[in-house]
Amino acid sequence: MSADRIVVDPVTRIEGHLRIEAETDNENRITSAYSSGTMVRGLEIVMKGRDPRDAWAFAQRICGVCTLVHGVASIRSVENALDYPIPQNAQLIRNLMSGAQYIHDHVMHFYHLHALDWVDVVSALKADPKATSELAQSISKYRNSSPGYFSDVQTKVKNLVESGQLGIFANAYWGHPEYKLPPEANLMAVAHYLDALAWQRDVAKLQAVFGGKNPHPNFVVGGAPTAFSGGPTGNGQTTMNDLGMSIVRDAIIQMQEFVDEVYVPDTLAIASFYKDWFERGEGVGNFLTCGDFPAEGHGDPSSYLIPSGVILDRDLSTIHPLDLTDPEQVQEFVSSSWYDYEDGKDVGLHPWDGETTLNYTGPKAPYKFLDVENDYSWVKSPRWRGKPMEVGPLARVLMLYASGHEPTKELATMALTQLDLPITAMFSTMGRTAARTLETKIIADNMMTWYDNLMANLVTGDLSTFNEDLWHPKSWPKQAKGVGYMEAPRGALTHFTVIEDGKLSNYQAVVPTTWNAGPRDAEGQPGPYEAALMDNHQMYDVNQPLEILRTIHSFDPCLACAVHMVGPDGEKGVTVKIT
Structure with missing residues (x-):
């Protein structure tokens, strides 16, 4: 454990493998923090060429905790692509x-x-x-x-x-x-x-x-x-x-x-x-929800219990509309991630155009510190109109509160009154x-x-x-795109599918911990984990980083979802067939 850089690896009591590095000043205040997903999944590669009706069974295996929600998001993406009520x-x-x-x-x-x-x-x-x-x-x-x-x-x-x-x-x-x-x-x-x-x-x-x-x-x-x-x-x-x-x-x-x-x-x-x-x-002060729990079978967004939208800069008076299909709104960056994009590492790609090209350039194990000046994570960095977003329970409660949901306002008022705190304490x-x-x-x-x-x-x-009605591929269009979204326990979950000639030609999952745990982007903006650790954290003892665990655990990390199963040399590790 370094006095000027604290390393917590692995962060335990989570799903998956997460490494946190934090730099401190001479009074043990965290001045910079870095979040690194240290394993790679490659499920997007596994999905290519498969029958879209089978995708949910593979998507569920992204995580052993949130199995259900990945299945639902995957199915909704196919139903969305085929306009399937x-x-x-x-x-x-x-x-x-x-x-x-x-x-x-x-x-x-x-x-x-x-x-x-x-x-x-x-x-x-x-x-x-x-x-x-x-x-x-x-x-x-x-x-x-x-x-x-x-x-x-x-x-x-x-x-x-x-x-x-x-x-x-x-x-x-x-x-x-x-x-x-x-x-x-x-x-x-x-x-x-x-x-x-x-x-x-x-x-x-x-x-x-x-x-x-x-x-x-x-x-x-x-x-x-x-x-x-x-x-x-x-x-x-x-x-x-x-x-x-x-x-x-x-x-x-x-x-x-x-x-x-x-x-x-x-x-x-x-x-x-x-x-x-x-x-x-606090973190980045920006919050995103894609909405969920429709009252009707056709999924009319106006019937959602949790509304969709974006809150910027803590401003609860304005909810910005969210369109997950708009390439100007949602993009993933790999500027600090161990991936390459065909057009360069500093461009952002909408998930329908997403690429999963693995390129590990980090230090060889065992290593003391990450090379945080370059690439340092297997997690990508999603952005909404170029801005980092926090997703999860806090984003949802703030969205419900800002949209005037009375039960949420009553509960929040009860809790904050009992604790003698203002609404801004929620940040x-x-x-x-x-x-x-x-x-x-x-x-x-x-x-x-x-x-x-x-x-x-x-x-x-x-x-x-x-x-x-639309179960048989002969009724499908030659090409279709869909996005399946839901609010998973850890936050906004989206699965993007591109279907060509009845098979998946591209599949990208942008998951809650991708939004929250992503590393710095091309503009140097930290992700929510990193920003939260840099907000008023003074360590009592750098050798017992309890303060880091408190804030990271408050997000409930699920790194199995966020990282993108390959062997050490990139070879396939397993072949799965449905018979």
């Missing part, structure tokens, strides 16, 4: 599956990936279980709040510590002076960490009911692969029946209860001890974390509406979930 039931099923992905993913992120940046597990050993119970009952009516319950959790942690095998709690900076929670709050959070592990097993059943399995649930271009029987079939789950819908309803109730009684109260309680983190980690590391919690509550509150609407359709006899 889907039934309303199919859209409601997609909303339910995507909403469940949000809730499951955000709770897992908060407790199992991000909370340990704020919660000192070892400190929980000093807590008084009775006082912990009183604290928990003062903020929530959650059933697991008795002194005996917290005493049992404390004993589990004590046994781990005394055995010298902390297991899931190993390799953290316990005792770091920047941990500010009292022992009782730490014990409460550790207990809820363990509860969330059990909770997630049950709520994941929703994906399996509609998609046949989880992870990597099944999808289909033209709708949803769910056939409704109209009642119990008694022959397994080849079709959806009353039992399946009952499991879905129970999962939604479990989601809502945990969000309302545990996740929201815990976030506000923890945030109250870290109000200084509402003053650092921060802790604001990003709080926004993720608020949007989880918003989506959880909409889940039962989507479920009820689906049930209402079924009651009237509308069992349609698939439109086969």
Whole structure:
């Protein structure tokens, strides 16, 4: 660890491989930061020449966490290219599956990936279980709040510590002076960490009911692969029946209860001890959403729960329109990335014209530092009209707030009033974390509406979930272009397809972490990760870079999505065939 350049590699508690390098001054303030995706995927190359109807099955394998959302984005790109409408039931099923992905993913992120940046597990050993119970009952009516319950959790942690095998709690900076929670709050959070592990097993059943399995649930271009029987079939789950819908309803109730009684109260309680983190980690100040959760099967943007648009320079009074098909609006740059473009590294390409030409020019392993004056990442740098954009929960909550969505305004006002903070406090590391919690509550509150609407359709006899009108390639145009977009848990997700003679001739995925983790562009503009680390970060101890982890984890990185599977010499690593 260098005193003037801090290296965190790998950044753990994320999906994929991320390296952060940060330069500091003589007072340990971060003056420059660099974000590097250190693995390469090449899925765009794998896609060429394939049947567009099969693309979703490959796209899902981009990531082991966000499997569902890549499948949906891929299918939507093909449906968009072919002008292929889907039934309303199919859209409601997609909303339910995507909403469940949000809730499951955000709770897992908060407790199992991000909370340990704020919660000192070892400190929980000093807590008084009775006082912990009183604290928990003062903020929530959650059933697991008795002194005996917290005493049992404390004993589990004590046994781990005394055995010298902390297991899931190993390799953290316990005792770091920047941990500010009292022992009782730490014990409460550790207990809820363990509860969330059990909770997630049950709520994941929703994906399996509609998609046949989880992870990597099944999808289909033209709708949803769910056939409704109209009642119990008694022959397994080849079709959806009353039992399946009952499991879905129970999962939604479990989601809502945990969000309302545990996740929201815990976030506000923890945030109250870290109000200084509402003053650092802002980033670029520009935010982008592509919109999602249509109320109608045809996907009319006016029916979206989350609207699309762009917010520039923190100005919530103006929402700029977003057109993903406009090559003047959306471009990807490789000025600091290990790729080449035919017309030069400083040009920007719209994803329909995107190129995936690998060219690693970095240092040979093992190396001490990246060559940040040249190329230093496998992540590209997307821009909207030349500007870096943050995507994700904060962008969505700000977009909902700016567009006048009353439930969002009420939730944000409640949280900020309780913390005695202005709306501008959301432009921060802790604001990003709080926004993720608020949007989880918003989506959880909409889940039962989507479920009820689906049930209402079924009651009237509308069992349609698939439109086969354009399923056969002979009905397709000779050439077609499409963009499939959705709001994945980590942010705006877009898949761009070019179809020629019934096959994919180009495929590009511009994913949330590409927007957020991208390196500097041709103008020297840092990406959101880099900019956030350069906003008011003074390290207490450069050998324990807790501050870096807090801000990077607030974005919930998914580098498997952002990097573009090849061997060390560029050869194919695996051949996949569908028979």
